[in-house]
Amino acid sequence: MPTAPNRSFTPLYYQIEQDLLRQIDKGELKPGDQLPSEAQISRQYGVSRITARRALENLVQQGIVYSRQGIGSFVAYARIREMSGFRSFSEDITAKGYRPSSRVVELSLEEPEADVARRLQLPEGGKIYRLHRIRQMDDQPVADEVAYLPAHLYPGLDQYDFSKASLYEVFRTRYGINPTWADAEIEATFAAPDLAQRLGLQPGDAVLVALRQTYSATFEVIELVRSVYCGSRFTFFTGRQFIG
Amino acid sequence: MPTAPNRSFTPLYYQIEQDLLRQIDKGELKPGDQLPSEAQISRQYGVSRITARRALENLVQQGIVYSRQGIGSFVAYARIREMSGFRSFSEDITAKGYRPSSRVVELSLEEPEADVARRLQLPEGGKIYRLHRIRQMDDQPVADEVAYLPAHLYPGLDQYDFSKASLYEVFRTRYGINPTWADAEIEATFAAPDLAQRLGLQPGDAVLVALRQTYSATFEVIELVRSVYCGSRFTFFTGRQFIG
C-alpha cells in the first residue's frame, strides 16, 4: 500500500491524507479525537466524497485511524512505534538518535549456497554479492550482518565503499530499486567465539538472529540479510501488523 | 484493513477478492501470472469497474498482488509466510501442524506495575488479570508466557480454565473483542535458572523475549504479553510489512 504515490503530480487524496497526518503529528488531533466526517472534508477541501474517503481509508489501512460505521473516524490511541530491524540499518539507528556506522569485513561476488539461491529466486547459475559488515551505533558494534544480493540486479556494486555508503540509498539512486516490503524470521541463539569477538561479547552470550527478506514494489526479492544482534544492545521492533 | 467486512451481508468486492484469492491458493493463478484486468473482472462478474478495482486493491494492500500502471496486476512471487508470535499461541502452533497445549502456572487479579498500567492505558486504579502459562507444542515446553489483561474489559475471566480454553476464543465469544492489530518488541537474553527449569533448558541458554501488544479494531490495547521462547525450538515470523 504505497502511501507516496509514484507519480509526476501529487493526488488530491494524498494531500488531504498528509494534511490530516500533520494535524495528528502536531497534536491538533489527539488520540481518541474524532476526525472531520467525509462530508466535512469534502466541503473543506472542495473535493468529492470519494476523494475524502480515500484519504481517510489510507490512514485506516496504516493503523493510524479507525472508523466505525454510522459514528465517525477517530485517531488511534496507541501510536505506532518506529519499527526497527526492517529497513536500512542506517535509517533505523539514525531514527533512534544514534550515529550509524559500518565496518566492511568483505564484499565479494560469488556462487550462492542453495538455500540463499532459492530464497533470492535467482536464475540458474545466478551469482550474488556477499556483503559482510559489522554494524555500529555510536562506534559500538551491535550487529554482524551478511547481505546476499542478486548480482544481476546490481552490476558494479563492488565499486562502492559500504563503510560510508548506505546500501538502500545506492539501491534507490543507482539502480532505481525501492525497498518496499520486508519480512523476517527471528530466533535467539548464543554467540560463537568468532562472532563474540567481532561484537565485543563473551562466547555463549545470547544473540538475536534475524533473517530478513526485502522486496521491491513488484515483489522481487532484492535482498536477503542475516543479522546477528547483541541481545543486550538491540531491540527488534516489528511494525503494527494486522492480525484480524 | 479488515479483509472480512463486519456486516450482515458479503459485499461484492469481497466475494471477488476471495474468488481471486482461491485461484491463487489453488495454483490456477501462479506467482508472476497476470490477473484479469479491471475491465475483464468487471465484465466477468457483472459489476462496475470500481468494484473490480476494490477487490484488486485489497489484494495489493495485503501484499499478495502488485499492480503497475498501464500494464496490469500480477501475483507476487514471494508467498506470504504465516506469521507467528503475533496471534493466539494456539492458532500459531496449530498452523505449524503441532498440537498446542498450556499449563497454567497462575491466574490472579492484581494491581499492575506502572509500566504495565501505562502500556495497557489503564484508568486510574485499574486492575489487571495476570495469566502465567507455560506454552507447549506436542507436550514440549516452548514458551513461558505472562499475559497482562485489563480487568475492566474481562469481568469474570478467572472462571475460565486456560489449560483448555483459548484466550482469543474467549475474547471473541464471551467479551465480543476481536484481536485485530499487534506489534512486538523482541530481544535475546539468557535463561535465568527458574525459567530454564520451567522450559527444560540449561541456565544461560539463549532465549527470545517478545513483548507484544494486541489491539482491538478500535485500537484499544486489549492485551500485553511477555513471552519467553526457547531459542532453539521457536522461530518468530513477522508478517510482511510495508517499509516503503
Add this chain to the structure above:
DNA sequence: GTATTTTACTTGTCATGACAATATAATATG
C-alpha cells in the same frame, strides 16, 4: 418519566462516467 418512533448524521457499498498517466504494440514513414 419511560418507551417508542422519527430524524439526522455518518460510514459502507456500488453505479456510471470521464480523463490522465503509463506502457506496449501496431502502423506509417524515411
Add this chain to the structure above:
DNA sequence: CATATTATATTGTCATGACAAGTAAAATAC
C-alpha cells in the same frame, strides 16, 4: 531496416449520484 507516430490496453484519479447499514439524538406518545 530503423525511427517516429499512432493506436490500444491498462491502471490511477476524480466526479456525481444513489442507496444501505449503523448509530445516536431528538421528538413524540403513553
